[in-house]
Amino acid sequence: MTKFLRTLLQRSYLALIAIPFKLMPSLAYMAFTGRGSTAQLCSHMVRQGFKRVLIVSDKPLVDLGIVARAVDVLTEEGVVCTIYDGILPDPTFAMVDEGLALQAQHNCDAVLAIGGGSSIDCAKTIVSAATNGRNARKLVGYFKVKQAPLALFVLPTTSGTGSEATIAAVISDQHSHEKCFIADPKMLPKAVALDADLLLGMPAGITAATGMDALTHAIETYISLWGTETSNAYGYASVKMIFEYLPRAYREGSDAVAREQMALAAYYSGMAINDAGVGNVHAIAHQLGRQYGTPHGLANALVMPAVLRFMAVAAQAPLARLGRLIEVAAEGDTDQHAAEKFIDAVADLNRRLGIPEQLDSLREEDIPAIAEAAVKEGAGYPVAILMSKKECQAILNTLLASPQGAAALA
Incomplete structure (x- = not known):
C-alpha cells in the first residue's frame, strides 16, 4: 500500500472517530492546588458524604507515609479507609480485579488514587468496572463505560502522566503484556489535588x-x-x-x-x-x-x-x-x-x-x-x-x- 493511500485511510478513520470526541461536553471538575491541598481534597470528599473509601496506591508510598497523610484526615472525619497497595508499574487486569474484590468486600462508595499514572489508571478502571459488569476487559476501547462509575478522587505523586486529567487509562494484559486502552469521559475524577508536598524529595x-x-x-x-x-x-x-x-x-x-x-x-x-x-x-x-x-x-x-x-x-x-x-x-x-x-x-x-x-x-x-x-x-x-x-x-x-x-x- 502506498504512503498516499495509507494517509488517506488514516485521515478518513480519524475523521470518523473524531465525531464523538467533538460532541463531548466540556470536561471540567474540581482541582485543589498548592501545598497542603491533600487535606482540602479529603475534606471535600467528606462533605460529599462518602463513608467507605478504597485507597488505590503502591507499597512504597504506604511505607513512606504518603498514603497516611490522606488516610489520617479521612479517618479523623469518620471515613472507613481500605488500602489496596498492590499497584506495580504497568498495571494489569489482575490488579484491577484485586482492587475490585476489595471494593466489593468492603462496600466502598468511592475510590481515592494516590500515586503516579499506574495507580491512577488502575483506579479509573476499578471505578468504571465496579458499575459496568465488573469485567474490565469489556471496557477496552472508546466510550464503553455506559453507567456512571463510582466516585473517583486523585492525589498524583509524580508530575508526568497527566492521568489525573485525562479520560483514558492504559491497562496491560498480564500474559501477553499488550497495553489496552480504555477511554470514556465518565472516567474523569470528581476532584484532584496537586499538592507539592507529596512531590518533595522525589x-x-x-x-x-x-x-x-x-x-x-x-x-x-x-x-x-x-x-x-x-x-x-x-x-x-x-x-x-x-x-x-x-x-x-x-x-x-x-x-x-x-x-x-x-x-x-x-x-x-x-x-x-x-x-x-x-x-x-x-x-x-x-x-x-x-x-x-x-x-x-x-x-x-x-x-x-x-x-x-x-x-x-x-x-x-x-x-x-x-x-x-x-x-x-x-x-x-x-x-x-x-x-x-x-x-x-x-x-x-x-x-x-x-x-x-x-x-x-x-x-x-x-x-x-x-x-x-x-x-x-x-x-x-x-x-x-x-x-x-x-x-x-x-x-x-x-x-x-x-x-x-x-x-x-x-
Missing part, C-alpha cells in the same frame, strides 16, 4: 523521566491534527513551564516552587490530551514498555528527539513556535531553523537530565517486530505524518547501544 531519575513524559504530552498535543484552541493553549503553557522548572526540580528535589509548577504542567498537558490525543512517540514507547518493561516516561524521552526530527517538516510551523517560545530561536529565524533548534533543545534537555541516548535492552533482531507494532498503533493517532515500517526502524536504530546506533545518531 528521586532525580524519576523526576527526569516523568517530567519528560509530561513534555512529550505537551509537544504531541501541540503538533496534533486534532489540536484545538484550548488544547494548544494547555500544551503551549506546559512546554514553557517544563523547560523552566524541570531542571530546577531535577537539581533540587525540595524546590517546592518547581514541584508545584511541574504538577501544574503535567496537569495542563493531560488536559490537552483529551482534545488532541498523542502521537508517534507514544506509538513507539508503548512497544518498548511491552517488550522490555522500559518505564513509560523514559521510553518517551529516549524516542522523542528522533521522532521529532522525522516529523520536522510535517510539523514545522508548530515546532518553530515552540522554539521561539522557549527562546532558543529568534523571531528572525526561518521556521525550518526554529523547528530544528527546538528539537535540539529537547535532546539537550534529555542530556541535562541524565537521560541516556541509547536503550541497552534494545536488540537489533527485535526492531522489525517493534516497528511493525508501532506503525500500526501510530496510524490510529492524529499525527501530521505517518511512519512507514522502514522509517520507524531507522528511528529505533538510533537507540541501539552499538555502532549502528552511533551511525544513526550521526
Whole structure:
C-alpha cells in the first residue's frame, strides 16, 4: 500500500472517530492546588458524604507515609479507609480485579488514587468496572463505560502522566503484556489535588523521566491534527513551564516552587490530551514498555528527539513556535531553523537530565517486530505524518547501544 493511500485511510478513520470526541461536553471538575491541598481534597470528599473509601496506591508510598497523610484526615472525619497497595508499574487486569474484590468486600462508595499514572489508571478502571459488569476487559476501547462509575478522587505523586486529567487509562494484559486502552469521559475524577508536598524529595531519575513524559504530552498535543484552541493553549503553557522548572526540580528535589509548577504542567498537558490525543512517540514507547518493561516516561524521552526530527517538516510551523517560545530561536529565524533548534533543545534537555541516548535492552533482531507494532498503533493517532515500517526502524536504530546506533545518531 502506498504512503498516499495509507494517509488517506488514516485521515478518513480519524475523521470518523473524531465525531464523538467533538460532541463531548466540556470536561471540567474540581482541582485543589498548592501545598497542603491533600487535606482540602479529603475534606471535600467528606462533605460529599462518602463513608467507605478504597485507597488505590503502591507499597512504597504506604511505607513512606504518603498514603497516611490522606488516610489520617479521612479517618479523623469518620471515613472507613481500605488500602489496596498492590499497584506495580504497568498495571494489569489482575490488579484491577484485586482492587475490585476489595471494593466489593468492603462496600466502598468511592475510590481515592494516590500515586503516579499506574495507580491512577488502575483506579479509573476499578471505578468504571465496579458499575459496568465488573469485567474490565469489556471496557477496552472508546466510550464503553455506559453507567456512571463510582466516585473517583486523585492525589498524583509524580508530575508526568497527566492521568489525573485525562479520560483514558492504559491497562496491560498480564500474559501477553499488550497495553489496552480504555477511554470514556465518565472516567474523569470528581476532584484532584496537586499538592507539592507529596512531590518533595522525589528521586532525580524519576523526576527526569516523568517530567519528560509530561513534555512529550505537551509537544504531541501541540503538533496534533486534532489540536484545538484550548488544547494548544494547555500544551503551549506546559512546554514553557517544563523547560523552566524541570531542571530546577531535577537539581533540587525540595524546590517546592518547581514541584508545584511541574504538577501544574503535567496537569495542563493531560488536559490537552483529551482534545488532541498523542502521537508517534507514544506509538513507539508503548512497544518498548511491552517488550522490555522500559518505564513509560523514559521510553518517551529516549524516542522523542528522533521522532521529532522525522516529523520536522510535517510539523514545522508548530515546532518553530515552540522554539521561539522557549527562546532558543529568534523571531528572525526561518521556521525550518526554529523547528530544528527546538528539537535540539529537547535532546539537550534529555542530556541535562541524565537521560541516556541509547536503550541497552534494545536488540537489533527485535526492531522489525517493534516497528511493525508501532506503525500500526501510530496510524490510529492524529499525527501530521505517518511512519512507514522502514522509517520507524531507522528511528529505533538510533537507540541501539552499538555502532549502528552511533551511525544513526550521526
